[in-house]
Amino acid sequence: MAKYSIDLDQAFSALADPTRRAIVSRLCEGPKTVSELSEPFQLALPSLLKHVQVLEQSGLVTSEKAGRVRTCKIEPHALHATEAWIHQHIAVWEQRLDRLEAHIARMKRKR
């Protein structure tokens, strides 16, 4: 599997906006043209394009233009990278809880 270098600052920042999260949601269902993407949003096309641009800069989305039609798709490895960062830290926290539990159990046996 190829190694992807994801800028977590940009990826988390891109996800910190409800319109951009909604775009990510829709692209997880499959690639969409910009005009398909714009349908459910009460947004002017330039505003939508700005959000798409932020998502592209973050690595979460890529797009290709064929003629006058730009099609966007999700880049799952970037989503995986953000999930991996959070998951890894939850795991550290849970391991600490396990150690605390084991320590308490040992203390109880010693009583």
Add this chain to the structure above:
Amino acid sequence: MAKYSIDLDQAFSALADPTRRAIVSRLCEGPKTVSELSEPFQLALPSLLKHVQVLEQSGLVTSEKAGRVRTCKIEPHALHATEAWIHQHIAVWEQRLDRLEAHIARMKRKR
């Protein structure tokens, strides 16, 4: 289990900064006082406190003051909420891949 309402905008925005992610990392190892937290960072205390404040507003961290000592701890349910959002969307994307794969297999059998 209690239901927590997490503001994903604030949570992802809080994680979009390397110092704040480093604070989250350290707090996953256990609660820390503000002065313990400040040790590895080349940061003035007011700057560190600002980052802690952003993390508190996002719900990722809470702190308590006892006398002159403020102790911070991670709020794992908030980390879980951000992970859950990403995980759910990766799952949608993977289900789509599975459906595409099944469709291609059916097409091949028909040939």
